[in-house]
Amino acid sequence: MTHEAGIPLGLKFKLLSDTPQDSAAQVVGDVVVGDHRDLDTLRAFARGCDVITFDHEHVPIEHLRALEADGIPVRPGPDALVHAQDKGVMRERLDAIGAPCPRHRIVADPADAAAFAEEVGGFPVILKTVRGGYDGKGVWFVRSQAEAEAPFKAGVPVLAEEKVDFVRELAANIVRSPHGQAVAYPVVESRQVDGVCDTVIAPAPGLGAELSGQAQELALRIARELGVVGHLAVELFETTDGRILVNELAMRPHNSGHWTQDGAVTSQFANHVRAVLDLPLGDPRPRAPWTVMCNVLGGDYPDMYQGYLHCMARDPQLKIHMYGKDVKPGRKVGHVNTFGDDLDDVLERARHAADYLRGTITE
Structure with a gap:
């Protein structure tokens, strides 16, 4: 892309x-x-x-x-x-620049993980290997010291984080060029299923202007402080008490920005290319009031091409993006984008297309 x-x-x-x-x-x-x-x-x-x-x-x-x-x-x-690459390094640096994060520290063994749990009010806590995790891999939801043994078997440092009481997950996507120009896309809501991004809604419904602005400013500040060139996705928690906390960073075009291919004046991919070549960046504004991206996961039907006829005929505005990957159950093999004025309609169209292509619905 x-x-x-x-x-x-x-x-x-x-x-x-x-x-x-x-x-x-x-x-x-x-x-x-x-x-x-x-x-x-x-x-x-x-x-x-x-x-x-x-x-x-x-x-x-x-x-x-x-x-x-x-x-x-x-x-x-x-x-x-x-x-x-390294969640431990990330947390240390974000602490140094004052970015809001869940309480955390590197833990040495299951007993140390239990001690951390006591420090933050008890189990459950989240344990993460500092390197190599994605889409829920390398992440454990731990309810006891006995459950804390698995993360340490990988032989890499383990980061413990408090379990955040959050309302939803958000993502702030920005692009920054070598000479310091930067643009910010609307903050989106990211919905996860089994640790994998399922749906992205742009902009995040009901997100107030103040909190949205804080998220964009935070992402821009992180990019500047860390010297990021290109696309940066800052995955965030919106907490029950109205704050935002940094969950993860990705320095590349990101799943939470795939909606921009069809929903923004300039996509994350086009702006990433412009940034790494130090060209002027393009307009990040949305083209429609709502854009929804749904990931297409592999299911029981390896030939998803057969589903195009139904999906395209049902929704001529639908945009399908497939990756040329072998279809395996649960594997991200593509995504669909829909856009329009009515959020419920846009959500239904995207969800229907993704489910039909996967084979979980047949009409």
């Missing part, structure tokens, strides 16, 4: 891909299949590139520093990206 956003600008992309079957490898013309964890592979790939950017946060920081030493611009740079 980032490649698609660069086509109107006449940009040429070179892709380092784990396998030829990866989504971007199916559409980018110049593909190198290799391991992003191997420095020699990265260096060979980077030759001739004007700038390097990412669709995930897992390239080793020391390798990125080596590329920068070779004179290759890396955006976001390693000093910023480490905060998306």
Whole structure:
């Protein structure tokens, strides 16, 4: 989708891909299949590139520093990206800049996790491996010391966080360029099912202007303080007492911003491309009063193409975005966007299309 956003600008992309079957490898013309964890592979790939950017946060920081030493611009740079790679580093830095976060600390073992629970008012608490988690993986909802054993088996540090009493999850998406220009998209509501993003509503319904402005300002401040270049998603909790707390950071185009492909004047992908090339950023304003994104998860029907006829005929305004992935139960294989003036109608259209493509409904 980032490649698609660069086509109107006449940009040429070179892709380092784990396998030829990866989504971007199916559409980018110049593909190198290799391991992003191997420095020699990265260096060979980077030759001739004007700038390097990412669709995930897992390239080793020391390798990125080596590329920068070779004179290759890396955006976001390693000093910023480490905060998306390591939750412990992220929390320490957010504390230092005064960003509101759940109470937390690194814990050494299940007994230490139990001690933390006592510090924050008792179980349950949340335990997270500091690296490698996403879509609910690497995250445990722990009700007792006995349940706290599993996270420590991964052999990486474990971050304990208080269980936040929240009303809903929000996301503030912003884009920042090397020379400091930044734009902020409307704050969205993100609805999760089994730890996986299911639905995003833009803008977040019923979110007051003051709290929305606080979320946007917080995301812009985090981007500035951490030196982020490109897209930054700040996932937030809206608490029952009317505050916002930072949950996670992502420094790349993000699921909570997929609605912008069809619902904003300039998508997150187009603005990410502009930012990493230090071009002027585009207008982030919404095109319609409401836009809803629903993820399409794999189900019982591996050939989702057969569902297009029904979905497109039922809703000519529907936008379907599929990723070219093999369909597996529960796997994100695409998303749909709907937009309009009536939120209930927009929600129903998006939910129906996503469910029909998955095969959970048949009419």
